[in-house]
Amino acid sequence: MIQAAEQQKPELDLTDLAERNDERIPLKDVIALAEKVTAALKPLVRSLDRSMHQELREILGAIEGLRSELSRVDANDIFAKRIPEMGRELGAIVKATEVATDTIMNVAEQVLAADKSDPEKYAAEVEQHMMAIFEACSFQDLTGQRVTKIIHTMEVIEQRIEVLCRMIENNNIAPVSTGEMSEREKRNREKLVSGPAHEGEGVSQSDIDAMF
């Protein structure tokens, strides 16, 4: 029906409709015009479709690449296994050093309090206590092994963080640093608490002596 109308009438365009100055434009004219517009836009839509398709494929490729690299980070393994394990190792180190210190101090106190009136008996007692100190010092071997395990875990986490850093660099993601301090850091700053200094850092006892 529309085709028949097109054959009877000259082709319509927007200028024709505007010039008519008639609010009652027949529906068939509107449909005919819409079909013309659609036909004119088809090549443009096709080219947009092709370029969008291409871009979507590239985005998909990038997402797949990120997914593959993220799977290498294995955050679940870090948070569910490695970090809790490090916490357990550190706890065991604290406990072992505490037990050893307690044993050594007990022995030292017993030696100091020992009866010195009988030199032979005193020497035997001291010797026995010294053996207890040697035994207690074996904590160093165990804590050394635990520290080695922690260092290994830290290396694994470091490697994975490196993967994340490379991803960030490759994808031009600007690092976001809030610079915000944790509650503990704020407390320490307020109370002038920074903990023991490393060798060669901080003020020496002789510097302090000079100040006093």
Place this chain on the structure above:
Amino acid sequence: MALDRSMRILIVDDYTTMLRILRNLLKQLGFENVDEARDGHEAAQLTARAKYDLIISDWNMEPMTGYELLRHVRADATNAHVPFIMITAESATENVIAAKRAGVNNYIIKPFTTEVLFAKMQAVFEKQMAG
């Protein structure tokens, strides 16, 4: 007051091991009248109840630090002149300056020896006698 072996000393540290070490070192030096507190707050309560001749305190403790204890003691008229020695791992210049300004009498960096502890105690009381 001169350094006297019968003087009453308050030692403050959150590590029981450190308290034990200090107590033993002081005992070896002849000082046996020693009380203990595990943080600044506990020490402040003890100083409110008893008169001490010397306070030896760590810095890093919770909830009240040794520095806060020092300021608390210096603000209290009855304890304002009690000799106060800080024994701490905090060796930043700003810490030493802050402690000196707050009225600390001497400052010892951990780890320390019995000789250093005794030398500082002697220095504090000699200075008090001279002053």
